[in-house]
Amino acid sequence: MRSIKKIKVNEQYRVPPPKSIKEVPKYLKEVVGSFLKRLFYIYKLVWEAKKSMLLAMSFMALVDGVLPVAGAAISAALINTLAGVVTHEITEFSAVYLLLILQGLYLVVRSVITHSETIILRLAGELVSNHIKLKIMNKSKNIDLGCYDLPDFYSKLENANREAGHRPIEIMRSTFTVISRLISMLSFVLILISVSWWAPIFIILLSLPTAIVSFVYRRKTVDYMWFHSKERRQMNYYSSVLVNKDMVKEVKILGISDHLIDKYKSVFSKYFSGIKKLVVSESFWKILTTVVTTAANCLLLIFIAKGVFDGKIEIGDYTLYAGALNSIIAGVATIISTSAIVYEGTLFINNMISYMEQPKSIVPNVSKPEAVERHIAHTIEFKNVSFCYPGTEDFVLKDVSFTIEPGQTVVLVGFNGSGKTTLIKLLIRLYDPTIGEILLDGKDIKSYDVNELYKIFGIIFQDFGKYAMTVAENIALGQIDKGIKEKDIELAAKQADAEMFIKSLPDSYNTPLMRWFEDNGIELSIGQWQKLSIARAFYSDSDILILDEPTASLDPMAEQQIFNQFDELRKDKTSIFVSHRLSSATIADKIIVLENGKVIEIGNHRELIEQNGHYRKMFETQAKRYKEN
Numbered sequence: 001m002r003s004i005k006k007i008k009v010n011e012q013y014r015v016p017p018p019k020s021i022k023e024v025p026k027y028l029k030e031v032v033g034s035f036l037k038r039l040f041y042i043y044k045l046v047w048e049a050k051k052s053m054l055l056a057m058s059f060m061a062l063v064d065g066v067l068p069v070a071g072a073a074i075s076a077a078l079i080n081t082l083a084g085v086v087t088h089e090i091t092e093f094s095a096v097y098l099l100l101i102l103q104g105l106y107l108v109v110r111s112v113i114t115h116s117e118t119i120i121l122r123l124a125g126e127l128v129s130n131h132i133k134l135k136i137m138n139k140s141k142n143i144d145l146g147c148y149d150l151p152d153f154y155s156k157l158e159n160a161n162r163e164a165g166h167r168p169i170e171i172m173r174s175t176f177t178v179i180s181r182l183i184s185m186l187s188f189v190l191i192l193i194s195v196s197w198w199a200p201i202f203i204i205l206l207s208l209p210t211a212i213v214s215f216v217y218r219r220k221t222v223d224y225m226w227f228h229s230k231e232r233r234q235m236n237y238y239s240s241v242l243v244n245k246d247m248v249k250e251v252k253i254l255g256i257s258d259h260l261i262d263k264y265k266s267v268f269s270k271y272f273s274g275i276k277k278l279v280v281s282e283s284f285w286k287i288l289t290t291v292v293t294t295a296a297n298c299l300l301l302i303f304i305a306k307g308v309f310d311g312k313i314e315i316g317d318y319t320l321y322a323g324a325l326n327s328i329i330a331g332v333a334t335i336i337s338t339s340a341i342v343y344e345g346t347l348f349i350n351n352m353i354s355y356m357e358q359p360k361s362i363v364p365n366v367s368k369p370e371a372v373e374r375h376i377a378h379t380i381e382f383k384n385v386s387f388c389y390p391g392t393e394d395f396v397l398k399d400v401s402f403t404i405e406p407g408q409t410v411v412l413v414g415f416n417g418s419g420k421t422t423l424i425k426l427l428i429r430l431y432d433p434t435i436g437e438i439l440l441d442g443k444d445i446k447s448y449d450v451n452e453l454y455k456i457f458g459i460i461f462q463d464f465g466k467y468a469m470t471v472a473e474n475i476a477l478g479q480i481d482k483g484i485k486e487k488d489i490e491l492a493a494k495q496a497d498a499e500m501f502i503k504s505l506p507d508s509y510n511t512p513l514m515r516w517f518e519d520n521g522i523e524l525s526i527g528q529w530q531k532l533s534i535a536r537a538f539y540s541d542s543d544i545l546i547l548d549e550p551t552a553s554l555d556p557m558a559e560q561q562i563f564n565q566f567d568e569l570r571k572d573k574t575s576i577f578v579s580h581r582l583s584s585a586t587i588a589d590k591i592i593v594l595e596n597g598k599v600i601e602i603g604n605h606r607e608l609i610e611q612n613g614h615y616r617k618m619f620e621t622q623a624k625r626y627k628e629n
Helices: 021-049 051-086 094-140 145-149 151-164 167-193 198-227 229-241 248-254 257-309 315-356 420-427 450-455 471-482 486-495 499-503 526-539 556-569 582-587 605-611 614-628
Strands: 380-387 397-404 409-413 435-440 457-460 544-548 574-578 590-595 598-603
Touching (some): 021 051, 021 094, 021 315, 051 167, 167 315, 198 229, 198 257, 397 435, 409 582, 420 544, 420 574, 450 457, 486 499, 486 526, 598 605
Antiparallel strands (some): 380 435
16 A cells, blocks of 8 residues: 655754764754854844844944943043042033033933834834734645644644744844844953953853853743643633634533633643743752852952052043943843843744745646646546545545546535545645545646636535625635626625525625624624525636535525526536535436445436435435425
8 A cells, every 4th residue: 555645744943962072063063053044034034024124223233332332431531530620630621511411412312222223123023023924824825735634733833823923023132132232242341351351251251151041941941832832722722712702602501611711721730830840940040140140240340449449440440440340241141141032032933934934735746737728617537546634544535436527417425424525625636635646637636737726616615714804705705816796796696595685784795794893794694604605606707616515504495596596507517516415416417425435336316226225225314304304
């Protein structure tokens, strides 16, 4: 048997830890390389969103790095000048006056820069968030349906959506903060070197334990969030069920609110225990390193004060040197903590990178895809098709073979779980067969352009969509490139037996549906929604009509009326029905009976009745029930 095809889920970008001391340099190189790749990806996102914003943020970072040094130099000069005035070494106030003006200008510039940074970051945040949301939405157009069958993919999607909105701009802000602090710190190092060459080196070396703790725990936090995304999705699910308007009725009647709340609490307790352990452990090590570094910093301040006491340092210069020391200490701390945030953020951004790089497997299998001939009755052939869903090994279709001739009306019959809807999904190429092939007009369906292929199908799924739009827009979705053509929309509604209830609505075809956005939104019954979905099929210019339980929510009279309309619609078209009501099968040219994923009978109504097999038993059982009713 051919091996089962599965969709590969990209793992998070992860560098395996070194197994020996010799592998450490290679490990560090790969870690740094991976980090820079993620960081440049984020810069690229911001550049794509708005180039001017990135340039403005870069300029602000440079100015922000220089300003603290300028401010400290002005303050030191001012104090030294005032000390000269006190000792009568300086008798003119003009020197003090000039320095006060410079300090005032410095404060104004700093205020302007601070407010400008706030404005730029807020605007950049909105632009980048919007850009990323659009990238995710556009990527979703090319995500294979099979990906949604894999829990790992949901983790990836959930993490991407959760982090994409704020992480990139947070990382950008943090990155520029690091750049600013580096500029300031290097300037203060040059100042402090004139007092003691070893002090800056001592401070930096002393900060290494804090840096190690920060980066190690950022990695642990990201790992925990990644491997426990299932618990977060469970918490989101249990909390959303209680406020889901489509489920709230059953939740209340069954009295399961407390049960769902208890399940939420149970998952949260398990999730929180791990987070708590991480936070407590990280805090312990940070407190320990902070105590040590603070004690060492106090000793350095004593060293500078001793220089003033011995007359080696002027009183004004003390503020400069002490400020330089404190700025270096604060700068190192900021660089460590902010770099850890950047590092953590880039690890989280892996979710988005992984999502954006999710490969697409539903593509043409030839370099030049075949053109799909339009507006003809097509031939469809299944040849020894078997299929299992991605991530599973159980075949839901097994060695299925049949042919649908041009213009035929075919009905798929079988109990729930027999494989009818799966067969439809393979035909319209939402999935590819695990084994076998499907031919359209004698050619492998994989050889056609996928988007062009989709256009030939007019399909109504049993789990049809309900869209928070107007009635007219809901119908026009049947062929969106056609636009909203009032006469065609009204004709489609009439053919779907939806005209009467639509005209009874407050704004007829312009009535907004669902109360999500509009106060005057209307909630339709399930039967009315189903008629709108059928109207979408009438509105489309399709070659092959596929109806997957199209009348399940309609009463028998409405169902018969819809089928009468379909008789007109499907003229000269290939039509495929899936229906549990076998009365619809009597009009079919061919009935395909499925059981446990296998085709067990094929023929028209008369032929299958004469065979006295599975179909006849199902048909007579339903007929008997209708007669008794």
